[in-house]
Amino acid sequence: MDRHRNGDDQWQLSPGAAAGLDVQHPNAARMYDYYLGGAANFAVDRQAAEQALAITPEIGRFARANRSFLGxxxxxxxxxxxxxxxxxxxxxxxxxxxxxxxHRHNPEARIAYVDIEPVAVSHARQLLDDDPLVSVTQADIRHPGQVLAAPEVAGLLDFDRPVAVLAVAILHFVPDTEDPAGIMATYRDACVPGSYLVLSHAAAITMTAQEASAGQELYRGTTTPLWPRSAEEITPMLAGYHLIEPGLVPVDQWRPDAPTDTSANGYGAVGLLSAS
Ligand SMILES: C[S@@+](CC[C@H](N)C(=O)[O-])C[C@H]1O[C@@H](n2cnc3c(N)ncnc32)[C@H](O)[C@@H]1O
Structure with missing residues (x-):
């Protein structure tokens, strides 16, 4: 796949993937792809992403630092x-x-990808369709029962053995009214002791209050409004897990490859599910 920014929307969606695709409004999946230098985005996404970067370049820095935290x-x-x-x-x-x-560590590892956004799902399917150890499900993570029962999840992962649930840069798209902590509790309860949760979440750490609210206002015009949260507000989403060192910290301070004194505008943590 061409990972270079081409600006011409020359890439193709797989057949059927266009269902549910809204190209009139920017979307966080495709804006994030743009921040990371990808080509899976439309003009409307690039325009919104450039506006966000003009409000604060910290948004782009969070995207890169978050991706590195995930790795x-x-x-x-x-x-x-x-x-x-x-x-x-x-x-x-x-x-x-x-x-x-x-797969670099263990060629037998199994990975179930889940996303709601048609472009993300289409690109993942094109990349991975012939890999029996990797699946791609188009689903809404706010419905954990449906995600866990999806054939590409239930048929690939064995929940009688430890699983790492990754909720990386996603829960800030779930408003309080939809109970993100309750959603994460359902995923937790499907996992056995020895499982892990990797979580990251946007937060206004070094941004001014004005930058944060201008950024939030911009995302209100996308199909994916954004709710940055404080560390205290994120903590309930980690309930039931023992956080491994260094706990919930700015993502670039979570076990960095080299010492850092920077703070990206998002928190990250890794928690271990122990027997209660
Ligand atoms: C900022 S990207 C993060 C991608 C990746 N986890 C990472 O950290 O590099 C957020 C992703 O969450 C997806 N997303 C947002 N709300 C969702 C929902 N309710 N269900 C499934 N996916 C959702 C978006 O489509 C987007 O691809």
Missing amino acids: RAVAQLCEQGIDQFLDLGSGVPTVGNVHEIA
Whole structure:
């Protein structure tokens, strides 16, 4: 797949993938792809992403730091022997996909990708269709029962063994009224002790209040409004897990490859589910 920004929307959706596709409004999956230098985005997404970057370049920095956090967390869980991943809101395939990292450690690892956005799902299917150890499901993660029962999830992952649930840069798209902590509790309850949760979430850490509210206002005009939260507000989504060191911290401070004193505008944590 051409990962270069072409600006001409020359890439193709797989047959049937256009169902439910809204190209009139920008969407977070495709804006995030643009921040990361991908080509799976439309003019409307690029325009909104450029507006967001004009409000604060911190949004682009969070995207890159978040992606790097995801890679480090997955690699470390592979080293702990985790070989099953349920990736909620997996996004458009880009550099350092979960299956690529996991298969570097364990070629037998199984990865179930889930996303609601047709472009993300279509690109993932085109990339992965012939890999029996990786599945792609188009579903809404706010309905955990449906996600867990989906044939590509239930048929690939064995929930009698530890699974790492990845909720990376997705829960800020779930408003309080839809109970993100309750949703995560349902995924947790489907997992056995020894399972993990990898979570990251947008937050206004170094942004001014004005930048944060202008960014939020911009995302209100997309199909995916955004709710940044404080560490205190994110903590209930991690309930039931023992957070491994260093706990819930700005994503670039979570076990960085090299010492850092920066703070990206999002928190990340990895939690272990112990026997209660
Ligand atoms: C910012 S991207 C994060 C991608 C990837 N997890 C990462 O951190 O690199 C958020 C993804 O969540 C997806 N998403 C948002 N709300 C969703 C929902 N209710 N169900 C499934 N996917 C959703 C979007 O389509 C998008 O691909």
